[in-house]
Amino acid sequence: MARILIVGSGVVGQATGKGFAAKGHSVSYVDINPQTIATLRAAGLTAMTAAEVRWDEVDIVMLAVSTPSVNGKIVLDYIESAAIDIGYGLAQTSSYITVVVRSTVPPTTTERRITPILERMSGKRAGIDFGVAMNPEFLRAVSSEQDFARPWITVIGTTDRFTAEILDLLYAPFGALIVRCTPTEAEMIKYVNNVYNAVKISYFNEVHAICQHLGIDSRLVSAAVARSAEGMWNPLYGTRGGVPYGGACLPKDTTAFMQFVREHGWEHRMLEAAIAVNEHLAARVPAAASPDQIEDRLAAARRRDEAAARGEVLAIEVGEQEQIVL
């Protein structure tokens, strides 16, 4: 069983700590807020400031401090300050500690900002003297402990095999699909996850408004589409990227519905953006008539880009009836 130190003992930190404690690990908590420390202690948990940690007694650090946005820009001061404390801690022990970033941070933060701080403060090297991973959390605040206990996915971002194996063992008992990737991929997965959810909610808010204009029940429409649209129930539908939508229906129906909405003086900004994005991409890559053709078309576009980079003019077969000629 591992000795786990949670640094940043708020919603994510506590759900993480309680979840691992329930699996038999020894968990202690660090925070900068004295009230949080007092509350955790009153609940019978081990909580302290970073200065009080005995680093010889730590196997894994879970970094779950706040990363708020101010004026739209993420504030990394808290996580960097916590990384400085952990770096000092690493310097105080000869044990191998695995440092796991759980906070939501922009892609590249773990590799370009957190790891260098840990190395500078400790005088040690990541991947050799200590491990680093980015392991985003997908829980919702309203159901944090249940979500942590029953994850639907576990993403382990590390370039270091030993760290990956430690985290595989730690998370295996939770039974979720484990995705192994780099720290930057893990950070990207977390942002794309949240942005996708935000886009979906915004989309259906616009659907709701149009249904209200039409005097029809938006909950019926949305609930039916949640079952009718393949993009809803086939998780990989539309996710490959790099190829615009095509075929007999999507281009004509998106533009026709946009026109219908405009003629009534209503708004559908999500659809407007979707059409603009598709047209922009279609100017470069031919649309996919069916998802099966996507790989062929991606490969063709890649070959064309490589040829263009070499300054070559290239004709590429992309399908039975089409050719892209540069």
Ligand SMILES: NC(=O)c1ccc[n+]([C@@H]2O[C@H](COP(=O)([O-])OP(=O)(O)OC[C@H]3O[C@@H](n4cnc5c(N)ncnc54)[C@H](O)[C@@H]3O)[C@@H](O)[C@H]2O)c1
């Ligand atoms: N709340 C969620 O539903 C949720 C879900 C997934 C991911 N996240 C991400 O997880 C991270 C933590 O979110 P949260 O909701 O648990 O935040 P929170 O505000 O509830 O907790 C963060 C804790 O970190 C502490 N802290 C700040 N600086 C510190 C430092 N230098 N050393 C030690 N502790 C420090 C704060 O005092 C606070 O107790 C954020 O990056 C957030 O985006 C949150």
